[in-house]
Amino acid sequence: MKPRIVAFIPAHNEEKSIRDCLAGLGDQSLPKDVELDVIVVADNCTDRTEEIALEAGKEFNLRLKVLTTKKNKQRKVGALNTAWKSIYGDPLDLYNKNLTIFEEYYKDSVKAILGMDADSRLAPDALFQLWEGLMSSRNIGGVMAKYTMRMPKKKSLISKDDVHYEEKIATGEYGGPVARWWTHQQKQDMASWLLDLQNSGGSTYVLGRQATLFRPEALQSVIDENKLDGPWQDESDVEDMLLTWQIQKKWKTLISPTARCFVDAMRTYHTFRQQRNKWQSGTVELLTNSNIGVKSKHRGKIWRSQIKTLTDFTIRVLFLLLLALAVATDQFYWSWIWLIPVALASILNTILALKTPMHRPIDVILAALLISPEIYLWVNLITFANVWLGKLSANKKDGWTTQYNAERGNTRSKLAEGGMAIILLIALGTYSCIDQRSFLTSETVQTAVKPYLETGWVVLTYLTIYTSFGMLLQIWRLRGRHTA
Incomplete structure (x- = not known):
């Protein structure tokens, strides 16, 4: 035979x-x-x-x-x-x-x-x-x-x-x-x-x-x-x-x-989220559950990926909090050096877009402008946070059932409600800052807030330098002959 x-x-x-x-x-x-x-x-x-x-x-x-x-x-x-x-x-x-x-x-x-x-x-x-x-x-x-x-x-x-x-x-x-x-x-x-x-x-x-x-x-x-x-x-x-x-x-x-x-x-956003929730939760379970009794020589690589995602999440949340606090208390100062990581991210995502099979010109443009990568990253960051928070929960979900139900249309996304909640929160915060501007910009408040701002910006700077070196390394490695 x-x-x-x-x-x-x-x-x-x-x-x-x-x-x-x-x-x-x-x-x-x-x-x-x-x-x-x-x-x-x-x-x-x-x-x-x-x-x-x-x-x-x-x-x-x-x-x-x-x-x-x-x-x-x-x-x-x-x-x-x-x-x-x-x-x-x-x-x-x-x-x-x-x-x-x-x-x-x-x-x-x-x-x-x-x-x-x-x-x-x-x-x-x-x-x-x-x-x-x-x-x-x-x-x-x-x-x-x-x-x-x-x-x-x-x-x-x-x-x-x-x-x-x-x-x-x-x-x-x-x-x-x-x-x-x-x-x-x-x-x-x-x-x-x-x-x-x-x-x-x-x-x-x-x-x-x-x-x-x-x-x-x-x-x-x-x-x-x-x-x-x-x-x-x-x-x-x-x-x-x-x-x-x-x-x-x-x-x-x-x-x-x-x-x-x-x-x-x-x-759709909803089916994607459910799929990635299943993938991420399964990966985390393999990394952390000793009862499964199997390990991979790639565990270090996977943990580094998890740490990178956590760093990306921390940088963005910390930046938004510091920016809001600095603007509200009139202590925001612009520095041109901030454009360095932005430029590196733009170069990296442009290269990735060009190396993606059957890409379109609009995809390369949106990648260079960091519009598409940032939106996509935020979706994955939300999934990352959701999965790790779920590790602390006593109620474990069946990832396969959740994904199947999403693909069949048996469940729906809460994207609209979440978007409205964020918009209302931003509007409320903006109104409060304008209404209480004299208080927030007073010397007493500025003095009390300043140490936290200084410490926060220092931490953010070190995290950004760390990720910038990571992007430089990735850009260097992408010069190779490999194709996706």
């Missing part, structure tokens, strides 16, 4: 995206004498996912079979493990079913397993490039593709008289200016992360579930060492990161320098 790659595609109500995902697999060029099999797991589906997958398999000449799950409570983890057990058997099978001779040959012929999301699409030749990366050394356990968010088509291209207008909008292929702008911010964020990984040697602390090629022996070693019935676990909201850390105990985990995978972005 020829060596083969087997693709695992968990799909929960993915009738709108599964055909495109399978079309991408139909486009792939395979290594010589290597075959591709595709297993789609229709997970608790209530739509036409199974039917469309079978039709697409015939259309694109794929060796495809569909497994179905009912009442699977482990969501994507359970679906992936279902695909795994269909090949390697279930160690929890009470009847100790033996594999047939054909099943044994088939199992032995599997040399790589491709884990994919149903709303992802591999670029042509990506699978071949992932294979080359995985087979370049015996100790490589997994190779991840480079992800790029798909930009929505302009909604204005659809005529309002088009009888299929609402149907086309519902597909998610089209979006307005805000959705397109928001997608680019996620693309640039992903590009920054990918460039950082490549500049650090290509080793990654998470093999993303969107498109990763695994060595079966690496997955089996995770099962054996942790006494599992399948490689994937639902103990974490970031099951792909947990699996990567377990693989890293004995194997290398790398990012491909060439293989590309296109994935869907979160089109």
Whole structure:
């Protein structure tokens, strides 16, 4: 039996995206004498996912079979493990079913397993490039593709008289200016992360579930060492990161320098926040929960990232507080040296925008002006603060359920209420400062406030110098040949 790659595609109500995902697999060029099999797991589906997958398999000449799950409570983890057990058997099978001779040959012929999301699409030749990366050394356990968010088509291209207008909008292929702008911010964020990984040697602390090629022996070693019935676990909201850390105990985990995978972005502020809440909370849980019993050699890098985010948050909150207090008490003094970190941030974000695949001129301009990066950063800072405050809470949320509900429209954003509250707070503060100006600018108040202002500005200066050196280092590293 020829060596083969087997693709695992968990799909929960993915009738709108599964055909495109399978079309991408139909486009792939395979290594010589290597075959591709595709297993789609229709997970608790209530739509036409199974039917469309079978039709697409015939259309694109794929060796495809569909497994179905009912009442699977482990969501994507359970679906992936279902695909795994269909090949390697279930160690929890009470009847100790033996594999047939054909099943044994088939199992032995599997040399790589491709884990994919149903709303992802591999670029042509990506699978071949992932294979080359995985087979370049015996100790490589997994190779991840480079992800790029798909930009929505302009909604204005659809005529309002088009009888299929609402149907086309519902597909998610089209979006307005805000959705397109928001997608680019996620693309640039992903590009920054990918460039950082490549500049650090290509080793990654998470093999993303969107498109990763695994060595079966690496997955089996995770099962054996942790006494599992399948490689994937639902103990974490970031099951792909947990699996990567377990693989890293004995194997290398790398990012491909060439293989590309296109994935869907979160089109709204609300769905993005819920996704990032899940990612951030899962990461924090892995870093801080000793009961999970797994560590990564990249822990230092991840902690540095958390500290950087905390520093960014502290700088902005401290600056706003000091600025408001200084202006209110008439003790604000401008210094041109403040433009240095602003200029560095502008240069850095311009480079990142230019290195982001398929960027638009408007994206580069908004990056240079720091408008887009600052808005995007504030959203992530709010998520960061929310997650760490949640660590102190006794009520733990299910990140998967929260994200699914947001994507289905079962929950709504409180962005409007939050925005109104901030505007009212600013208006109230401004009115109070104007109304009480004579008191706030009196010598007594100025004298009492001055020590706090001086100390605050000193602390802010040191934090800004620290981040400025970090930006200089990042700009220096971006001069390399790596692409996102």
